[in-house]
Amino acid sequence: AQRKGQHQVPRAYLARFASDGKVRVHRRDGTTFEADPINVAVESGFYDIPDGAGGKSDKIEGLLEKIEDAANEPLQAIDRNGRPPPVGSDDREALARLLGLQMTRTTQPREQVMFPKRVTDWAGDREVTKELVAEYLRVEHLGFEPCEPEVEGAYVYVWQHMQDLSVVTPTFAIEMMLQVADAMVERILALHWTIETDRRREFITSDVPVIPWRKPTVRDNFEGLGIDKAEELRFPLDPGKQLILSRRKRPPQLDVVIHRVRRVNADLAAACHRFVVGNPNNRAEVDRWLHPRRPVLRFNVAPLFMEGPDGKLEQQPGDVIHMFVPRAAGVGPRGPGHEHPAVSIGASRATNGPTASRDIDGLPA
Numbered sequence: 001a002q003r004k005g006q007h008q009v010p011r012a013y014l015a016r017f018a019s020d021g022k023v024r025v026h027r028r029d030g031t032t033f034e035a036d037p038i039n040v041a042v043e044s045g046f047y048d049i050p051d052g053a054g055g056k057s058d059k060i061e062g063l064l065e066k067i068e069d070a071a072n073e074p075l076q077a078i079d080r081n082g083r084p085p086p087v088g089s090d091d092r093e094a095l096a097r098l099l100g101l102q103m104t105r106t107t108q109p110r111e112q113v114m115f116p117k118r119v120t121d122w123a124g125d126r127e128v129t130k131e132l133v134a135e136y137l138r139v140e141h142l143g144f145e146p147c148e149p150e151v152e153g154a155y156v157y158v159w160q161h162m163q164d165l166s167v168v169t170p171t172f173a174i175e176m177m178l179q180v181a182d183a184m185v186e187r188i189l190a191l192h193w194t195i196e197t198d199r200r201r202e203f204i205t206s207d208v209p210v211i212p213w214r215k216p217t218v219r220d221n222f223e224g225l226g227i228d229k230a231e232e233l234r235f236p237l238d239p240g241k242q243l244i245l246s247r248r249k250r251p252p253q254l255d256v257v258i259h260r261v262r263r264v265n266a267d268l269a270a271a272c273h274r275f276v277v278g279n280p281n282n283r284a285e286v287d288r289w290l291h292p293r294r295p296v297l298r299f300n301v302a303p304l305f306m307e308g309p310d311g312k313l314e315q316q317p318g319d320v321i322h323m324f325v326p327r328a329a330g331v332g333p334r335g336p337g338h339e340h341p342a343v344s345i346g347a348s349r350a351t352n353g354p355t356a357s358r359d360i361d362g363l364p365a
Contacts, residue, residue: 100182
């Protein structure tokens with residue numbers, strides 16, 4: 001039978017945060033409730049693709065379940081010994097595949113691909129002009145008046161996809177999801193793995209459970225943060241521990257102090273799309289205040305610089321459209337409303353019209 005509810009975050013993973021079969025969920029719109037993990041981070045038909053006979057196939061959901069199942073034993077081994085899987089082991093690769101997939105499978109990266117269709121659907125019979133895109137950004141997407149470079153970048157992105165809107169489909173988004181997830185695996189395996197343990201069991205998770213992190217910088221105001229620019233990837237495993245993937249060598253197991261746990265939880269809450277999830281016995285961390293506006297896709301247009309043969313940056317002809325999602329909340333729709341992306345892609349704009357060039361650096365933000 002075809003599945004109806006399909007999880008964007010694995011049910012078995014969410015259940016690791018449960019008590020008596022329930023997790024606590026706190027949404028950006030302020031609502032808080034307890035639920036069975038089967039009813040959390042789920043959406044009907046989210047991974048459905050055409051079956052070639054006029055119906056829908058759920059084979060993608062089956063593929064995702066195989067990846068989730070393969071990661072169960074590595075997670076259970078971590079539960080037993082408190083250490084990450086050995087370097088070069090099948091268990092380590094299975095867990096890397098789970099993380100890569102989790103960085104691409106949720107609403108956020110899906111909506112990055114679908115942004116142009118959202119604009120055209122919202123426009124209806126109206127011509128999609130730069131002025132109309134500016135209105136969409138102001139009314140639906142950002143919640144404030146966008147600057148000219150942001151309007152230009154968004155308009156060009158929509159324009160280039162309007163040349164063939166048949167490409168802007170959930171099926172294409174799913175193809176991108178799988179391709180980027182595969183590309184993530186080797187980069188994840190190249191990092192140093194550490195299990196951080198909190199004996200107070202205060203870690204929480206969210207609908208964006210894998211968080212790239214680096215020390216705050218002014219660059220956070222105009223660029224996203226992906227795996228190639230991050231100092232760490234953080235993935236909470238349950239209330240008592242999290243997996244840290246770091247560029248610097250660290251011990252395979254560390255006990256962490258309360259300040260570290262709460263800073264990690266705060267970063268995770270700021271980056272969540274719609275909600276955070278935790279153990280019902282940990283209400284103080286789960287129910288922390290969430291900004292009502294989530295991080296959403298941003299645009300900018302600026303000169304393009306590339307490194308020359310002498311190692312110096314050289315300005316190239318034309319401009320580049322930069323697309324990114326800021327690390328902190330504060331823009332975008334309030335509450336559950338429309339969903340928006342959290343992935344960064346580069347697109348180049350030629351003088352005779354826009355052409356896309358995709359780059360997985362910065363995926364997902």
